[in-house]
Every structure is written in C-alpha cells, then in structure tokens.
Amino acid sequence: TGPDGSTYVHSMDGAPDSLDPAWASTIYANTVVVNLYDTLYRYQYLARPYALAPNLAAAMPESSEDGLTVTIRIKPGVHFVDDPAFPGGAGREVTAADVIYSIQRHFDPATRARGAWLWRDRIVGLDEWKDAGADYDTDVAGLVALDSHTLQVHLTRPYPQFVHTLAQGYAGVVPREAVEAYGRAFGAKAVGSGPFRLVSFDSARVVMDRNPGFRAETFDLAAEGYDAGTQSGLGLEPLQGRTLPLIDRLEVEFIAEDAARWNALRGGEIDYIKVPAAQFDQVLATRKPLSLVPDLADEYAVAAAREAGFVYTNFDMSNPLIGHSDDPDRDERNRALRCAIIRGFDWEQRNERFFSGIGAVFPGIIPPDVPEHDPAQDRTSVQRDVEGARALLAENGWTAESLPTLTYGYPSSVTERQMFEQFRAFMADIGYPHDRIKPLVYARFGDYQRAYSEGEVMLITSGWTMDYPDSENLVQLFYGPHAAPGANSASYSNPEYDALFEQAAPMPPSPARTELYRRMNQMVIDDCATISGLSRTLVFMWQKDARMLPDRSFTGGYFLRFVDMASADE
Amino acid sequence: MSTARYLARAALQGAALLLGVTLVSFVLMVHFAPDRTWGLLGKNPTAEQVAEVRHELGYDRPLASRYVDFLGELVTLDFGHSDTTGERVTDMLSRTVPVTLALVIPGFILGNVLGIILGLAAAWKRGRWLDRWVMAGSVAGMSLSFLVIIIALQILLCTPWGLDLFPARGWRVDGLGSYLWYVTVPTLALVTVTLGYNARFYRSVAAEELDRNHIRTARAYGASPATILFVHVLRNGAIAILTRVLFSIPLVVVSGSLLLETYFGIPGVGRVTFDAITSGDQPVLKAVVSLTAVAFVLLQACADACYRWADPRVARS
C-alpha cells in the first residue's frame, strides 16, 4: 500500500513511450493515458458486449439526420490538474476549445502525432487546416465550439464509428498552455483532468495519485452494465455509490518478461498480471469453468477474456513470387502455393503449444465474439491437410527445386522465434525445404513495419487488436487503399472487395452490413491471402484484495478507476 | 615533460579520441540506425505523412551536416529531446544514470575488494591449498556466463522455486532498506561474474610484485607479511590495479549493467541506451555516445593522474 491510503499496483508487459495522448498508439500508452486525461466517451466498465458511456461529455452525442453533424455537450466544472503551466498555477476549466485543440494537434506535423488516421478525410476542413500550416489560431470549419461547453463536429460523410474514436487515448483532452510550456517534454509530464494525476513516470513504472479535483462521479453498477448473473462473484456490489476513483494511488509496472512478472506477483510486488500462456498448466485447475489450482485459489482471483483481435500471418500479395502476378498462370500457381501453405499449417498444434489450447481458432478475419462472426462458416482453411497440401503443390508443378525461397519476418521475441521454427516444421511436412524459409528478425515493430512495407518480407506475422468494437476495423485490414504501410500489410488488392468495403463502411450495424462483411471474409479466405486466425484467450489473475473486473481491450484503461483495494479499509 | 606540455598533449589526445568515438558511433548508430519513421506513424499513413515524419527526423539531410550539428550539440551539451518519449535527454540521463550507478557500484567495489583480498592471500600462499582453492574457484567462476549467473541467482533467491528472499525485479528505492532489498541480488550476480577474473588478476599482480627484488629486501630487513602485502605490494601494484579498475568502469556501467537492468527490470542507462539503439532514438544515442566518450577521455586523464600519484617515476619525469 502507498504512503497514504490504498494503492493498487497494476502490471503490463510493455511500457508506453510517452504519456502524450497524441502519441498513445500502443495499448500500454492507452491504458495509462485515459487515467490521466479525460476523453469525451469511454466504455462501460461491466457491459459485454462493450458499450459506450459518456465520460467528459455530459451525454451521448446528438447526431443529425444525415449523420453529418454531431453535437456534444461537455460536463461543466471539470478542471485540469494544477500545474505551473497555467497562469497562477491552478488548473483551469476544461472547455470545448480544448477538445478541438486536442484533435487539431493530430494534424500538426510538429506534434508527430499518431492518431490522425482516425479523422483524416472525415472532419470538414481539418486536412485543409493542416495544409495551410496548422495554425491553431485559424478555425477548422468542421470543429465548432458553439459555446464554451458545446462542441459541434461536421463530418464529410457518415462515420458511424466516430463516437468510438472519441473513446480512444488519442482523444484525450489536453490544455494548450501545458503543451506549449513543456514542448517536446510534454510526453513525460501529464496535465489532464482524468481520475489520476501523475507522480512519476519512467521505463519501469508509472505512479499516479488520485486526482483530488476529479469531477464528482460515483460508481453506478447499473450504468456500467452490471450483470448479476455472471458478475456477482466479483464482489463489486458493496462499491455501489462510492466516489471514483476508488483507490488513492495507482501504480503500473511495466514488466516485459513473463517470468519476472509472475515472480513479481508471487512476491506481492504487483497485484495483477495477465497470466503468461506458458503458465496456464501450472495455474489453472480447470479451464471451463476457469479455476485456479488450490494453492493459488486462496490468494488470487481469476478471470478470462477473449482478446478483441486475433493473430494471423499474411502473404505479401504484392510480391509476384508468392502474391498477385500479372501472369494469370503464375497467379493461379501462386494461389495454389499459398493455399497449400495454409493447409499445411497446423492451427491445432499452434493453439495447443503456444496458447495452451484455449485460443479460438476461426477461419478468416472475423473472430468469434464479434457480432458479424459466422459460426457456420466453412472451417477447411483452418484444418490441417498435409496430403491435400502436397497434392495441391504437385498439381501445380511446385517441386522442392521450384519452390520460391520465402522470407518470414517477425519482431524479435522468443515466442515469435519459436513460432517461426514451428512454422518451418509444418512446412517441412508438406515438403517445403528447410533452407527455403528464411527468418528476418526485427528489433522493433516500427522497423518490421518498414521492412514489410518495403517488400522485404514475404510472410508477415501480425496481430491485430481492434481499435473499437466494430467489424469495420477488421475488414479494413484487406482494403486495397490501406495497403502497406497501412493496415493492409498483405497489400491485398481485390477491386470487388474494395467496392464492398466502400459500400459497407458508412452503414450503421445491420443484418445487411453483416452480410457484406461475411462476403468479404470469404473472399479473403478463397484468395488464400492470409493464414488466419486465432483469437487468444487472456487469463487475468489478481490478488483477492483487489475487487475488480480487469480488461485488456476497450476498457483496458478505463476500468482502473473502478478498482478497489480491500486493504484500504483495514 | 612540462605540465603545460603534458596538458596540451592530454587535451589533444582526448579531442582526437572524442572525435573518433563520436564519428564511428555517429555513422553506426545514426546513419545506419533503424528508421524511426514507421514507429512514429499511426495506422494507415499516407506517403505524405511518411515524408513529413522523415523530414521532422532530419533523415532527408546530408550526413555530414547532421554530424556537424551533433558536434555542436556536444559542445553545448544540449541534446534536445528523446524521439521516443519526448523527454529532455538531459533529464532522462540524470534520471537513469544515478540508478545505474547505484545498481553497479556495490558489486563493482565488492568484486574488486574481495578480488584483491583473495588475490593477495593466494599470492602469499602461492602453491598452497588456499591458493589452489582460490585458483580453482576463479577458473570455475570465469567459466560461468553472466547470463547463467543472473538466471540461476534469480531462480535461487527470488522465486518460489528457490528461497524466494528478494524481489525478482524492480527498483523502488526510497531508503537504505529498500535499496539493499533491491540491490542485493544484482550485486551478488556482479560479484560472482567478476570475482573469478578479479581474484586471478590481482593474484598475478601480487605474485609478480612478490617476486620483485625489493620485496626480498623488505623481508631481509624483517618486514611483516602485512607490511609487505599492504605497503610494498599494493603500492607497487597500484598502477595495474588502478588501470583495471578505471578502465572497467565504462564497461561495467554501460555494458555490464545492460543485462542486469534487462533482467531485473531496472530503469537504468544501459537499458535506455539499448532501447535507443533498437528504436533509433538518435538524440538519446548521441548523448550517451558522447557522454561515454567524454567519460572515457576523463578516465584516461584520471588514470594518468593516478599513475603520477602511484608511481614517482612517472610523476617526476
């Protein structure tokens, strides 16, 4: 426990680079940033499937009939934390202008912000504002402060996911004074209006204290989507009505190594971990329902959640050796080669050896737990068929001599390397010579991105974490214009697919849209553009003293204000 | 050599070294460094955005002009802000360097002091059982990889598989107690990995000194073992000892602490630098590189001064 009051020590397997919301591109940054800064919206703590809730905004947005104008009202009386950057040092009130400024920042090259893709081409006048020199003193036509607490946004076309973008760390509201006062060092400070304020931050941990000036908000189980049926065991009921945040001090330890993280939990240095997959056998007594081995059960609580995303390996479709080819014959042979590789891939074994068998293997790119997932889909693309693969190769004239040498890229890590070795072993089974599959290892994800964007890598191992709970975020992964360096790392290009995407994107969720998405999914499968996929099951474990429902996806940072430490009462 | 001449010479050599180190490191760590552009871009970037970021990072400028700028930064000691975190590089270093120092100093000192004690004792008892045990132990110690030592110590001392006495990782120091709590296992690791080498080195220094004629003179005039070891041997071996101690400082502090920091999750300068290399964080790299070069040059000057103190033959010639 902390010096004065209750402390909860969270852990993550990576560290944020910066606490500037404009840089919050990683799950690690996001988790921290939303506790230091306010976003207009957030996700409800307990609702599954995930549902939005107003945060800094007073209510859900009002959309115009055509979906092009969105009006949002901000809670009055919310203040930034005190900071020398403000005249007099006292934090001033948060206004609509701050929200506008915070979005504008993403379009200012000097910020090097990473969130512009959320709003590019979407908000009237924003791109023009940037082209004109990103002068904060000129207005953006599509971002209007109707009054100090009312914001109106004009969209260029309907954007049903817009509210979701306002629940991202990127959309954290920052005060211009502090940004300008601290300049580049702003990322190491934090001057926000979130539930916590920054005490210290380095590559090992961030320490935050309760923000004493946090707007008065209380824990309302119903508003957070509490489901007594599944969630009564969490012991959250007594927390009803308590003021947020519930703890006085929040610490987040960044521990990259699984072993160290586990040791730290067992040593009582941290209160929570995401259990490493290698550990499942030691930790879990049963998988369904989830329970801990008796030794641990006294001390720890456990919960599982499917990740909002999946892992897959793309083929570089722009590479004529294995992807699209102008020569129709070669194009067909390449497709056969890709399909053979996919058939040779043993998802079963991958799941068992790396995900303890509790990951969900599914065909294509729409994982289970997403409403558009089709449980009835044909599963041949994720079932191993070594004979079929060999036959396919033989039929298409692929011999050990003619098979191309594949480069397989991955960012440096033990698990990735083992997965590579496993992959190469799978391929050996279908007759792919060992020395025709070469690993290319990259120390950083950014470097890896560069490499596959430049076509160095033919097999691109990836994972996708959804930015918001809407399948549009999934199908865009194979949309032609998003080709590498964009999210379409396969550089998949299919005009038919692109047309369907453009048709479906502006549609609000509906059975019609679901149908379109499923068709797109099947196209990716039929073209053998990717070896996909598996949705990991995450297992969380925490000290029983902490009463909470942890999450790593959409409420990954937001839930921390609801965490309660029993020891605070003792 | 006159003092002025000596100083001029030291300064010139220092400057030449500094220039060399910065140039080599600049070419290697900056010119060939990983391209940061992609790490700085959000999802689905446009070509224009890519160009923008590259310009922001200065990648579109010629190498020579970037090197000259770097030298300017070195002279003013202003390295700007980290490309990754935006933190001021100077702040970053003043945050991490003390941690690294606090981490390695106990092990470094202990490793050397124990090494000297064991080395002197072994040399004094040359060929006897104590010597044989020390030598056998040091051969075994030298055959252990730092990595193995760290992992083994962590299993033994910090996990439920072993004694589970110390924290497995972290660095939350707010007083002597917590400092000892966190520093013990890294210190043990550092001592284990250096002791073999140190004991052997100091033994050979002491053995060589003990063979010198003036030791025979001292014994012929009734000097006690303590006098011989601590007055004659140590004073005469001082240059060898100082050289080793001084020149292992940069290695231990930057290279040696890297594994410890990685493994024990300690926010020190070794890890920060390694990360800066892998991510191509040039401002940080430039600062670390120039600081180590400056430190190296200072150490060399310091070593020279120590030689002058330790050996009157150098001092008065």
Next chain:
Amino acid sequence: MTDLRHWISALGRAGQAGLVIVALFTLVAFVMAVVPGPGDATLASGAGQWEPASTRHWFGTNRLGQDVFARAMGGAATAIKVGTLVTALSLLLGAAAGAAVGWRQGGWVDTLVVWLMGVLDAIPFYLFAAALAFALGAGTLAMYAAMVLTFWTATARLVRAEVLRLRQMDYVASARAIGLPGWRIAGRHLLPNCRHLLLVQAVLTFVAAIKTEVILSFLGIGVRDGVSWGLMLSEATQDVLAGHFGNFLAASLLMFILLLGFNLLADALQDRDSQARPDGVRSP
C-alpha cells in the same frame, strides 16, 4: 609427434582435462557440421511438448517438442563455430596490426592504429554490437563483425607491447643490421616469439567469443536462425517460470563445461609459459 606428446604432457593434468573437453566439443561440432544428422535441432521432433527427462530425451523436450539435449549440442556446435571464426579473424587482425605498429612505433601508422584501438575500446561493447546489428542487417555477419572489430584490439595491444620488447632484443637488431626487411623480421623473429602469447590469447578470445555469442543471441542480435545456448537461455527465462528447467540446465551445463575446458587449457598454457620463458634463465 613426440613434440606434440611432450607439449601435451607439459600441460599438466588440469590442462589435459581442458584439452580433452575442448577436443570433444570440437568433434561434436565437426560431426554436426558434416554429418547430415540425426535431425535438425530446429525442427520439432514429433515428440510432445514439455516431456520430462527420459532416456530418449535426456533433458526432456521444450515447448515445441524439440529435444533439448540435441539443441544443447547444436548450441555447442554453434559456439565452437563462432569461437573459431572470431578467434581466427581477430587474432589474425590483432597480430598483424600489433606487429606492424609495434615495429613502426611512433610513426603515423602507429598513431592512427593506437587511436583506432582507443576509439573502439571506448565504445561500450553491447551498444556497438547492437548498432552493427542494424548497420549490417539481419544475418549473423553483424555478430561476427562486432566481435572481431572489438576483440582484435586486445591482441594487437599485447603483440604491440611484446614487439616493442622484442625489438630491443639483440637478435632483432642483428636481423635489422643485415638489412632483413620488416615483414620478414616480423614473420621470422617477432611473431614466432609471440606464439606463446598468441596461443593463450587465442584460448581467451575463444572464451570471450563464446560468452559473447550467448549474450548477443540472448539479446536477439546474435544467432537468429539456428540453435544457440543464448537462444535456449532466452527460452529458459520463460520456461523456468513454468517449472521447466531443461533448457536452462542443458545450456548452462554444457556451456560451463566447455568454458571450463578452455579456461583450464588457458591456465595450463600460461603456467607452462612462465616456466618455459627463454628469459626465465637466471643470469648473474
């Protein structure tokens, strides 16, 4: 032959043990390199995951079902290969440079090379290696380059000092006095008389190379495709958490034995050397 036997017997028991260890490992490395083998240690063997130690799998299997002992032996082969290459290259470079600059002491070549050695020594090693890993791309070239470029300086300094000493020797002066060219003197009189130093240095460089390979591989900037003790240890950091010690034990045990062999050998060589030094003869 009798020379060799004499040489070996002069090593003493510990030194001979070291020699046997080193020879055995070298044999393994050689066999693994030429025999198309009992199976590639990077491929899964079809065995189950995490099998415990058994007569079939001496150290059990790993997460992928690969035989841990086979991988440890593969790691030995890698270590020997890396050690051999690095030692050969850095010794060659160091001896040549050291002899050249020692011979031309005070000249601009000497100044330049000594400066270069200072520069290389002043850059922290792992940072240098990491930087090279980027400069030279994803292969193992960077690892070799990093080691050779930094290891040669030690040899060069040693040889330079020895050459400076030897240069004062009368037989070198005599050779100069009959007009023997510098390279001939180096080849005939200087380097052969540095042989004992070079031998010891070779063994020590070997040890350093193996240790460094392991750490670089562990850090992800060494061996990336293949088997290495460093990779095994990096796996082990995850494994031990789940109570699987096979990787850790196999890699660290084999590495310890090999390094011990080298260190014993180095020790014996150094000992022998200090006795057999030609100038060890006492003169009035």
Next chain:
Amino acid sequence: MSTVLTVSGLAVDLPAGGTVQAVLRDVSFHLEPGRITGLAGESGSGKTTVAMALMGLLPAGAHLRSGTATLHDRDVDLLAMSEPVARTIRGRDVAMVFQDPATALDPVLTIGRQMRAVARRHGVAADPGTAAQAALAEQGFRSPSDIMGAFPHELSGGMRQLVMIAMAAMVRPAVLLADEPTTALDVTTQARVLENLRKLAQSDNIAILLVSHDLRVLAQTADELLVIRDGRIVDAGPTRQVLQSPSSDWTRQLVAAVPPDPFGRGESPTSGIPGQANDVLLSVNHLDIRYHAAGIFGGRRGPAKQAVINVSLQLRRGQAYGLAGESGSGKSSLARAIMGLAPDPGGEILFNGEQLATRPADRSPEQLRRIQVVFQDPDAALSPRRSIEQALLEPLQHFGLGAAAEQAHRVRAALADVGLEDDILPRRPRQLSSGQRQRVAIARALVCEPDLLVADEAVSALDMTTQARVLALLKHLCEERGIALMFISHDLSVVAELADTAGVMLNGHLVEQAPVNTLFTAPRHPYTRKLAAASPRLAHAGPAPEISALDGLDATPSHGCVYQHRCERATGLCTESSPEAVSGANGVRIECHFPITVPADEPSNG
C-alpha cells in the same frame, strides 16, 4: 679472535625442472667481527644460496638437507628459526646488501620512508629519522636530507648501493651479507662501495661476507677468501695465501682467467700493429646521436637526450679499437649508429671511403654484409624459436651467398672457427650455454666474411673463464683474418687485452683516445686516470683510490665540461665551455681543457 657466526655442514637442495639439484653440499665456514670474508665462485656455484640460507629466505621449494649456522651473540641457529623470530633477527643481527641496486629498493617509496621503517621496526634509535640521516652521512652523502626525500630512481646505481649499505649499517648488525654488491656498478663507484664496506667492518666491528665472482674485487677487499664450486668450498684461507698458492686446481684456473692488469705495465706486447694511414676502413666523423622523447601524438617531438656528442674516430683494417666507458656513456649508441640502427644520427660515417646510409634498408647488400655485429647479451643474441642452423643460414640466404651446399659448408666452417661442433646445429639457443650462444653469435657474424666486426659488450655477460676463451677467439680473428674490430666494453682490462687503440667515453663524449699502451700507462684525461686508479686488480692491496663526490642529484652538467663536477682540476673555464677535441699523432685525441701532462709522454713505441 671471537667468531660471530659459525656455519657447518650446510646442504641445500633446490628444485630443478622436476628433479632436485643439490645446490649446496656441506658448506662450512665462520665469520669473525671486523673482518671481511670473500666468497668467490662462478655463476651458479651456490654463492647466493649460501647468503639466502643464512637469511632464512631460501626460495619456495628449497629443501635444507642439513647444517647449522649459529649466531653466537643471540645463540640461535639461523637455519632453524621460526618465522617470527627470524623477523627480529633479519635486518637486526644479520643484514644483507644485494647485487642489483636498481631493484633492491621499493621504487615507489622514498629512501627516507624505507630507512625509517627499518629503524623503527628494529628500535634502532629513539628517532628513526635522525638515525637514518646519520647512517647516510656516514656513507659519505653530503646532503642526507635530500637523499631521504628522494625516490630510488632519482639516484644513480652507486648511490642506491650506498643507501643499501647505509640501511644495513644503521642497525649495526653482527653480520652483513653482501651478495655481489658491486657487480652492477662501474669501477669508480665500485671502489667507493668497497671502501665503505671495509670501513664498516673496521669501525663497527661487523663481520662481512662479501660474495663476488670477480677475484680482483675480493683480492682488494677481503681478509679471508672462500672459493666455492658446485656447492662445495674448495679453497679457504687468508686472501693472499689462497690467491698466491691455491690448493685446488679450480682456484688456479680462476686466477688464470683474470685478465692481466693493464696499468703501469709499460709496453704492451699486443699493441703496435700500425696500419697504413690510407688503409682506413671506418671513419666516424662528428657523430651526434639524440633520442627524442615522445611528442604530442607519440611521434618524435619531445626534448632530446644527447647520447653521443661530436665523436670522431677511425679504424683501419686488421686493427682492434677498444671503446670503454661507464654505463650510459653512449658506447652502444655509437655501435648502433655504425650498424644503421640509431635514429637519425648527425655527422657522417664512412666505410671504405663511402658514406654509409643511416638505415640498413638504404645500404647496399655489400655494405651490409661487410659490417657485422655481436651484441652483449648471449641470451638475447639468438631468436629462441629458430635453430642454430637457421640462425647461421639466415644471413647467407639473405645475401644469397653461394648455393645451398656452399652455404652449409660455410656454416660448418664458421662453427669450427669459433670452436663449436656441428652437432649443435639442430638445437635451439635454449639448449646451449651462454658461452656457446655467444660463440654462435660470433659465428653468425663471421659466415658473411665481414671486414668490420662490431662487438658490443660481447663478453660482459660471460663468466671469467668463458670470457677469456671468447676474447682469445676475437683476438685470433683480428690478427689472422685482418678483420677490423670495434670492441666495446666497460671493463678496461678487457679492452686493454684486445685492442690496439682505445677510447674512453663519458656522457656521450669521447674524452680520450690513444694507443692502448699509451692510454693505460700514461692517461692524460683526469677521468681516465680516475678509472685507472679505481680498477680492481689482483695484486693490488694499496690504499683506497680517491673517489668521486656523490652529492647532487644530477651529475650531468647542462653545459661546460662533462666531467667538471667530478674533476679536481676543474676551473671556471671548465664550467663555462666544453673543451674542444685535440688530436695528436698516433690517433691520440683528447677533450680536456687541462690534460695531465706526463713527463715521459713520448715516444714509447715510435
């Protein structure tokens, strides 16, 4: 007279490569107060071992087989003391002075600190500092406090040896063991040290064991003489008696090996092969050699040390030129310049009338072949990793002299010339004795059939008997082959033995040069005269020679005559200007403002 120390039946084994060697077998003798007992013997005969056994400081692995050494005052057996007792005896009752003054003192501590430590340890005086100063003053230091503050490297070898003696004398031990205390010193200093030892014995009634391989030193200093061979005392008795009528063959051989006394001998039978003036083979003109300290980048830029200053000399065919002078006087530098091994010498060197390039690489192979060198240290003369045959063939192959068979023949012939058998050809230098090695080095020079042989201290490292043999060989070559010989030695009597013309160097200056018999019978430079007086000789037992002043830490003047500080004849002129070299007939050359005029100056041999 009473006895302070009685040694009887001392026998010591030392390990020798796996086996043990009986180094001392049944050594017995006794020491008396106030008397100096000399211990003579060849290298390796066990002299040092005797002394170390008495100190209880035998090397590790030594085995004391038998013997007692009773120190009568304290009634202890020096060979059977416990370590704590030994520490109270060592340096208190039994003190020692070692051979090499350069290394016997701790280099990083001041003299004062080392002496005070000894005084304090043994409770010599209430105030250790005063005691130390007094002891230094006793040894003739005029400014003991300066010496106290100095580090050993700031003193000359002789001064250091006197410091060692002062340290020993300070504690007034019963027994003083002096192990070759003057071997590393030049003759003038040697005389001083011996004189001080003698005084010490007399004034403080100390029993001294003086170890030396040089019979002349002992003849001059010791009252009693012991001769040791292979760890056995083969002769013992009063010095004069042992030398004049040795009872063992061995002692007789030793005495015979002592070179004849060159001084005051009148005519020299060896000298006087006057070559023709046009027969000059080597001509050194105004040679200057400087060594530069390292410059800013390690280059040659620092202040220079002048090792040879304006030296001129000539050497004819068949002539032997002897160059003498104390350590550091520049003899080797001169030799190296002739060989082309000195850095950038000034002046010129003519060989056969042609100017010699300053570097071997720029000389013609013919020139290189015709000038050969033999260096001082036989251990360092041959590359340890190459066989004798390879060493001998190297110059032949390099110069391309003859076909393989011819070369093999030449090698054998050269070996025969130096009196060695063919069977050593496959051996390595380590497998030869020092004398053999030196002969190989000479053979190596001879295979090329040189016209000029430069022998730089070629016999200094050899013991007397071996030295005598090598000298005879050189003399033979010179006389029979007509080779011109440049012979360098710090030992005047060796020079006298071999040379026709001799030169004396001091601090880089060739202060005097003359035909050998002139030089030794009638030295004209005050320095030469001092050398002559200080040289030890077998027959000499007269009064101690006058000795040089030792005060002042820097004995080399920055300008004026190099000898001014040590010269009784020095005047203001000597401090102001260096004397010009004055050449006379017969190769006589002298650098002195006030040379000694000898009545019977001319002409001794024409």
